[in-house]
Amino acid sequence: xxxxxxxxxxxxxxxxxxxxxxxxxxxxxxxxxxxxxxxxxxxxxxxxxxxxxxxxxxxxxxxxxxxxxxxxxxxxxxxxxxxxxxxxxxxxxxxxxxxxxxxxxxxxxxxxxxxxxxxxxxxxxxxxxxxxxxxxxxxxxxxxxxxxxxxxxxxxxxxxxxxxxxxxxxxxxxxxxxxxxxxxxxxxxxxxxxxxxxxxxxxxxxxxxxxxxxxxxxxxxxxxxxxxxxxxxxxxxxxxxxxxxxxxxxxxxxxxxxxxxxxxxxxxxxxxxxxxxxxxxxxxxxxxxxxxxxxxxxxxxxxxxxxxxxxxxxxxxxxxxxxxxxxxxxxxxxxxxxxxxxxxxxxxxxxxxxxxxxxxxxxxxxxxxxxxxxxxxxxxxxxxxxxxxxxxxxxxxxxxxxxxxxxxx
Amino acid sequence: xxxxxxxxxxxxxxxxxxxxxxxxxxxxxxxxxxxxxxxxxxxxxxxxxxxxxxxxxxxxxxxxxxxxxxxxxxxxxxxxxxxxxxxxxxxxxxxxxxxxxxxxxxxxxxxxxxxxxxxxxxxxxxxxxxxxxxxxxxxxxxxxxxxxxxxxxxxxxxxxxxxxxxxxxxxxxxxxxxxxxxxxxxxxxxxxxxxxxxxxxxxxxxxxxxxxxxxxxxxxxxxxxxxxxxxxxxxxxxxxxxxxxxxxxxxxxxxxxxxxxxxxxxxxxxxxxxxxxxxxxxxxxxxxxxxxxxxxxxxxxxxxxxxxxxxxxxxxxxxxxxxxxxxxxxxxxxxxxxxxxxxxxxxxxxxxxxxxxxxxxxxxxxxxxxxxxxxxxxxxxxxxxxxxxxxxxxxxxxxxxxxxxxxxx
Numbered sequence: 001x002x003x004x005x006x007x008x009x010x011x012x013x014x015x016x017x018x019x020x021x022x023x024x025x026x027x028x029x030x031x032x033x034x035x036x037x038x039x040x041x042x043x044x045x046x047x048x049x050x051x052x053x054x055x056x057x058x059x060x061x062x063x064x065x066x067x068x069x070x071x072x073x074x075x076x077x078x079x080x081x082x083x084x085x086x087x088x089x090x091x092x093x094x095x096x097x098x099x100x101x102x103x104x105x106x107x108x109x110x111x112x113x114x115x116x117x118x119x120x121x122x123x124x125x126x127x128x129x130x131x132x133x134x135x136x137x138x139x140x141x142x143x144x145x146x147x148x149x150x151x152x153x154x155x156x157x158x159x160x161x162x163x164x165x166x167x168x169x170x171x172x173x174x175x176x177x178x179x180x181x182x183x184x185x186x187x188x189x190x191x192x193x194x195x196x197x198x199x200x201x202x203x204x205x206x207x208x209x210x211x212x213x214x215x216x217x218x219x220x221x222x223x224x225x226x227x228x229x230x231x232x233x234x235x236x237x238x239x240x241x242x243x244x245x246x247x248x249x250x251x252x253x254x255x256x257x258x259x260x261x262x263x264x265x266x267x268x269x270x271x272x273x274x275x276x277x278x279x280x281x282x283x284x285x286x287x288x289x290x291x292x293x294x295x296x297x298x299x300x301x302x303x304x305x306x307x308x309x310x311x312x313x314x315x316x317x318x319x320x321x322x323x324x325x326x327x328x329x330x331x332x333x334x335x336x337x338x339x340x341x342x343x344x345x346x347x348x349x350x351x352x353x354x355x356x357x358x359x360x361x362x363x364x365x366x367x368x369x370x371x372x373x374x375x376x377x378x379x380x381x382x383x384x385x386x387x388x389x390x391x392x393x394x395x396x397x398x399x400x401x402x403x404x405x406x407x408x409x
Numbered sequence: 410x411x412x413x414x415x416x417x418x419x420x421x422x423x424x425x426x427x428x429x430x431x432x433x434x435x436x437x438x439x440x441x442x443x444x445x446x447x448x449x450x451x452x453x454x455x456x457x458x459x460x461x462x463x464x465x466x467x468x469x470x471x472x473x474x475x476x477x478x479x480x481x482x483x484x485x486x487x488x489x490x491x492x493x494x495x496x497x498x499x500x501x502x503x504x505x506x507x508x509x510x511x512x513x514x515x516x517x518x519x520x521x522x523x524x525x526x527x528x529x530x531x532x533x534x535x536x537x538x539x540x541x542x543x544x545x546x547x548x549x550x551x552x553x554x555x556x557x558x559x560x561x562x563x564x565x566x567x568x569x570x571x572x573x574x575x576x577x578x579x580x581x582x583x584x585x586x587x588x589x590x591x592x593x594x595x596x597x598x599x600x601x602x603x604x605x606x607x608x609x610x611x612x613x614x615x616x617x618x619x620x621x622x623x624x625x626x627x628x629x630x631x632x633x634x635x636x637x638x639x640x641x642x643x644x645x646x647x648x649x650x651x652x653x654x655x656x657x658x659x660x661x662x663x664x665x666x667x668x669x670x671x672x673x674x675x676x677x678x679x680x681x682x683x684x685x686x687x688x689x690x691x692x693x694x695x696x697x698x699x700x701x702x703x704x705x706x707x708x709x710x711x712x713x714x715x716x717x718x719x720x721x722x723x724x725x726x727x728x729x730x731x732x733x734x735x736x737x738x739x740x741x742x743x744x745x746x747x748x749x750x751x752x753x754x755x756x757x758x759x760x761x762x763x764x765x766x767x768x769x770x771x772x773x774x775x776x777x778x779x780x781x782x783x784x785x786x787x788x789x790x791x792x793x794x795x796x797x798x799x800x801x802x803x804x805x806x807x808x809x810x811x812x813x814x815x816x817x818x
Contacts, residue, residue: 043474050463057458057463065655069431111422247684261430265426265429265430266425273508
């Protein structure tokens with residue numbers, strides 16, 4: 001039957017689907033591969049939810065039936081309470097339950113974007129967000145980051161220049177202000193406020209994706225962008241993936257009720273699973289989530305430190321930023337080292353990593369790696385970075401040889 | 410904060426979102442309303458999945474972690490086996506796990522449709538499918554049904570006329586051949602084969618949505634359309650909503666692997682929940698699903714009979730088709746009775762029903778109701794139809810009065 005699909009001629013696929021084919025599934029990666037690529041949760045810390053799963057399964061008429069479009073009211077209330085701890089004035093009608101934050105972004109794209117509409121993103125940005133925006137056929141306005149987060153002065157200049165030139169103005173800005181994926185940078189309070197002002201002035205909506213806020217090893221939090229929002233122009237995206245378990249696929253949209261109702265109209269999935277929602281309500285209420293986050297922080301701090309030390313030892317001449325939270329390290333490679341080639345060689349050495357290229361919506365300004373310290377044990381992290389170091393050394397020595405050859409010839 | 414969203418000017422919303430606002434959520438309908446509208450499962454028959462939920466929750470490193478993009482291999486294998494029972498040559502690589510059949514349709518739209526692309530649907534068709542297609546900005550080619558299902562000769566004529574006129578040709582056909590929602594009509598084997606031939610001849614893809622196939626009270630099944638497919642042009646959509654529990658939100662796409670990989674690329678939800686998938690694998694393997702389907706059939710046959718009898722008693726001069734399976738009755742109202750007005754009056758009498766208008770992608774050719782016998786008990790069904798009868802009688806008596814007035818004047 002396999003040859004038959006060639007009978008579907010290329011013009012039958014939608015434009016957005018023509019070059020977008022997922023890799024084959026069904027096989028798991030080789031036994032000895034160390035995972036430093038994906039933002040998986042640390043398996044040893046996954047919470048025990050057996051009693052909550054039992055209790056939820058017993059509430060059959062709620063949990064096995066179609067759920068309400070907006071989510072269980074108990075969960076909407078619990079999420080609103082969770083957000084109020086961060087200074088966000090949320091109540092039930094601000095909350096739409098979705099199947100993870102990515103689902104929320106996808107829905108927001110449907111409600112705001114036509115093909116070619118410009119969207120503001122940081123450079124770099126979250127790789128899956130870039131993919132979702134690309135599938136929505138957005139065009140990009142990439143704004144650099146510094147140690148305070150997205151550079152709002154560059155953003156203002158770009159917006160003003162577009163307005164002066166009569167170009168189409170961005171409808172959305174997507175960013176992750178707390179422990180940004182991939183850089184780990186937290187946005188300063190000044191910049192957050194400034195973003196909200198720019199949103200009002202230049203008429204765009206801010207999507208604030210905030211999965212890592214609670215995974216903080218050091219330092220003090222600043223309020224979410226949404227806490228500075230008086231205009232209703234900020235849409236918060238949240239998820240339990242990093243504070244409970246990514247497999248449960250429960251997230252939320254936090255927005256003005258009029259936005260929530262438009263997004264809900266495009267949620268054609270028959271309601272998020274009420275069994276999972278009821279499990280999450282219990283885990284929020286019985287404080288298991290808070291305990292889990294505390295455990296995770298103490299473990300992942302050790303992971304981060306192990307990875308930083310290993311990078312200093314095995315990846316000479318790279319630049320790595322030490323984040324105060326989140327799951328990732330962002331590594332700048334020296335000139336001449338191609339990140340994609342390094343990823344390929346690292347896989348051969350037995351370690352899986354992510355090329356920084358995937359974290360840019362447009363052309364990357366340099367060569368970077370994203371390394372996750374969340375999933376593997378400290379011992380595996382050290383071994384993984386060692387393997388990465390071998391791949392790195394092999395590229396560097398070839399580079400030196402070829403430079404020497406050029407110099408000599 | 411509520412006034413603020415008016416600050417988002419209308420041109421900022423995407424076209425597809427401008428007139429699409431979900432009703433307010435958070436409130437449940439009044440205590441005494443009898444539900445004959447939505448296709449909910451019968452609450453008394455929802456299966457006991459407590460032991461499966463416990464066992465799945467214990468497999469933490471699988472079930473609480475991000476799941477594989479295509480779904481758990483065990484579930485893909487179990488679904489393929491389930492489909493092979495119906496004569497479909499499916500294996501693991503044909504199956505993509507999704508969050509219900511609606512999710513599968515939504516993904517297929519992304520992969521095939523550009524705005525304005527024509528899609529073939531039956532008249533009437535599944536109301537949520539019409540909504541999803543509308544959100545994909547499809548245009549419609551509506552084809553009438555008779556007792557053998559979608560009229561393939563009308564379809565052929567319409568296709569040929571479009572081709573002769575040089576009009577854009579449909580990319581997709583959507584239909585539900587077994588116990589069609591809302592009409593309950595099963596498509597004949599001859600028509601199924603003919604559809605596949607037309608798909609090849611006129612270069613479109615068939616989406617076969619098949620939730621009700623196993624809910625058969627009488628008669629013999631014919632093979633699914635997919636079983637006639639030798640061209641790879643049929644995409645099967647399945648779900649456990651009607652054979653296990655709608656709340657679990659697990660469905661599948663069954664297609665040529667090349668189509669599956671393109672659809673998977675647009676599945677940006679972080680993988681369907683592996684906890685739910687593991688629960689479903691167990692329920693398929695331990696035969697609880699088969700037992701559940703057998704129970705459901707014997708219960709819903711009684712529901713259907715109760716509703717048919719009540720309609721004959723309380724809705725004189727209507728036409729109702731007796732289906733051999735599925736969840737719904739399709740009722741044709743006499744001329745002059747507006748279905749939307751009847752829905753409003755029925756709600757006041759304390760019964761919730763669906764206007765047939767919602768089941769047409771284009772202008773309805775008459776006035777219809779969709780009634781679900783799945784959710785309410787036989788006693789409630791009888792009482793609900795009695796209430797509906799009062800609403801119906803009140804409209805008819807007003808109609809007669811106004812006709813008499815016209816005749817007399």
